[in-house]
Amino acid sequence: MKAGIGDRKMSSQQRARDKSARAGNLPEQIFLWEILIRLPPKDLNRCRAVSRAWRRAVSARDFLLAHHRRQPSLPLINRRSIIGEPRWSNIAALDHRAAQATQQIQPVARLDGSNVSVKASCDGLLILAEGGLRPTPLEARCSVCNPATRQIRHLSSQLKGHAVLGLYRHQPTSEYRLLLRRLCSPISMQVFELDHHHMPPRRVECTREVLCYPLTSSAPLLLRGNLHWTWHTLPLPFGQTETNKTKTILVFDTTAESFRQMPSPPDVHAADLFDMDGVLGMYSWDNGDRSTVRIWVMQDYESQVWSPKCSVECWKESLVPEIPLTQEQRNLVMAMYEEGDVRLLLASEGSLLCVDSQGKLLRSSRDDGHSLSISKHFLKQSLVSYGFFPELRVGINAWPFI
Template structure:
């Protein structure tokens, strides 16, 4: 070859390099395309070990609710200088806009989401566009089943859904655990500290039932953590945070970083438990604490972000596209108060302000930009749900491919 070394062809590479170093780094959609290239690639990318490794490499991204104006639930992707959004299946314009038939996200875990449609609950994989109906402990008129947790049970590797069933006729509550792939749910007796009473147990279930309107629990060290509104009335002074040990299936209480808080939520930051709260009634500043010592329940103040940091920069713009040319329009009002906080990545936070807008801010309080859905900004909420792409099939369920007749695309039950 005239003294030159022959160029290395893709086919010459060892299979482990092709699979482990190339295919496992591709976006989920491209992995699907590669499965059509050859039988060996299809076999390699269909192995559970490959699918789990591919999932591990995907970023964990926040889910934003656009309240169908114009989008429903979208995944916000960090693309450097800007953030882009991608509509999350099955929440797209083809879905029904009627409230009783609308798809509503209840929980998310490892690339799976729990979707409520009317009284029914489904587990869905948005990447593979597959879904399966979940069996409910009680069904029919007079009963409600509320998802309060969705997690992976590490000893068994099963995915489990924690539900509260409510009899609306007599206002009775019961706790149930459903293993994804099983045909029925299992009743979970309430186990709490020794000084608990039946009235406290009822308050606990009622409080967790109401937590369905609050952020989802944070899973950390094998436990689920909630901080519902009015938690002190539930725990009777035991703490402001409710903790459920997913292995022992028992409850306990935990102290929050501060009792003097007008608004606050738990969230996950860099793999640990974090808490944000407004310490003033005007909501003009937020403090962010991170759990420093879990066993001793010691929190450390990590950041403080207030409106004055942003007031020094008046370059707050809504961006729209008209005739393929960018046009910047100033906001009608400056930042007045903060409503919610979520994590975008290791260096950036998402902050909802003035009841409807979301901005990007680094951990030093520097303003980085306004979040847009599509080409414009709309009313939106931070759900605290996160999505990490997965091509793993729904456990123990035959995958159902999305088609024109599916209730998730047509809006028909």
């Protein structure tokens, strides 16, 4: 009987400690949904050590999903050391909101003495391909990782002989899946389910015309439940030449898991796609002026009609006279949509420049000792738990996180 009373006393004391730890006894609605939900993922992780009550509160799935939705979508940058031995490469996220310029380029993953690249991204997950200095799709080792939770699963054996085209969440099942292209004959498109990673990829029906497209050299855009690729990243179908190539956008419906095509604007050159707050946007170099980027917008996704939005003269000596520009560096550009306007992110040697739709320089970041390029993938961090990762154990999930 005394033991039972003691247990109740200990329980009441623990509840009192948990209650007092709740930031001055603020109401849970304010404490959890107005304060903790605004913390960066790293700081929110530290809050789990405060008390059991805090750990339970910030580990609930509905809270973590809401926290993920509040995170910024940050462009990923490829950083490669150009001084020192051994040279290394890593992936970093660009966050211009950081108070100090030195904190704007935030390392995400690093591989010493090897080459790493992001092949796909979705909901805080990254698909990494890691190999030698010049890995081929047959040799590259693929992994799925979550930088926010420092979890990783290697997929080398399952994905051998395949190239990753995209990562998406299958809405009917809530499963995360990879769209693959099989490299050996017969050529085919396949889907690999991360939640059933022990199973081999399964084939997806598609037309011969789709199979003629090449592997994409830029990231697909996931918008309105569809993956989109621009025509210039795809190989020419059989029998076509550059003069009569059909300029279309390849679309993969992630719910039906089927392919279709959409038209692109006329007279585009080296085009890429971007998300304008739920609206499909496209940017490309002007055919006659290699220093100007043209922007189109598809206001009505169903009618698939494009309209020109603006032209941005971005590479001007008067704009950034302190940075030497070469013709090769002018290809390092990506369009984004921030604060209701189009922004262009430009990479030049060890600098990253952000200009607005008028060509005005808004901000810049410098990373001396590194060569920078834009991966055209984004990271929106998430602390949500995914079942396809192995249990956290010491030494298992250290690579490749910094």
